[in-house]
Amino acid sequence: MLVRGEPPKPLLKPHPETRTHRLIGFGAGITVGFVVLGATNVYGDPAPWAVQESMPATVLSFLNSEKYPPSLLYLMMTLGPGLLWLAAFEQAQGRLASWLITFGRVPFFYYVAHLFLIHALAVAFAGVTTGDASWLLGGKPSDKPAGYGMGLSGVYATTVLVVLILYPLCRGFAALKAHHRGWWWSYL
Secondary structure, X not given: OOOOOOOXXXXXXXXXXXXXXXXXXXXXXHHHHHHHHXXXXXXXXXXXXXXXXXXXXXXXXXXXXXXXXXXXXHHHHHHHHHHHHHHHOOOOOOHHHHHXXXXXXXXXXXXXXXXXXXXXXXXXXXXXXXXXXXXXXXXXXHHOOOOOOOOHHHHHHHHHHHHHHHHHHHHHHHHHHHOOOOHHHHHO
């Protein structure tokens, strides 16, 4: 019970076992809520889902929630499983866990840096493949040359490249954040 004038107690700061149970409870509850609320097709997303010609198409219609701006169903279908994954990896250790934790310590930094890096890579790719990147440097998107782009394997390779390039920057920025205790550093 919240007493007037007393700050609320953090939900996810207690003992790790309690935190894991709470993450599982919240994650499962939100995920089940997504399925139940979505099945009613009454509230939660501006575009209702519809039965399609096949079961996979119907499932995709059910999952097709509005991302921008995020609808309630979109938030539920991403946050619920996200909390379950967080519970599953609560006690993860080792090199991979340590590597991923680095990105988790500097999420906003990674977000901003990846936007600039991806744009720079797109400009370089356009320059190499089409000889013209002006449409990426202030031109209109409609000026994009026909045939510009890459296949899914190229997108995956670029994703891996971006993560590998940004890891040392993120590690350095995480170390910088660890040495500064100002309140505003927590937002970076």
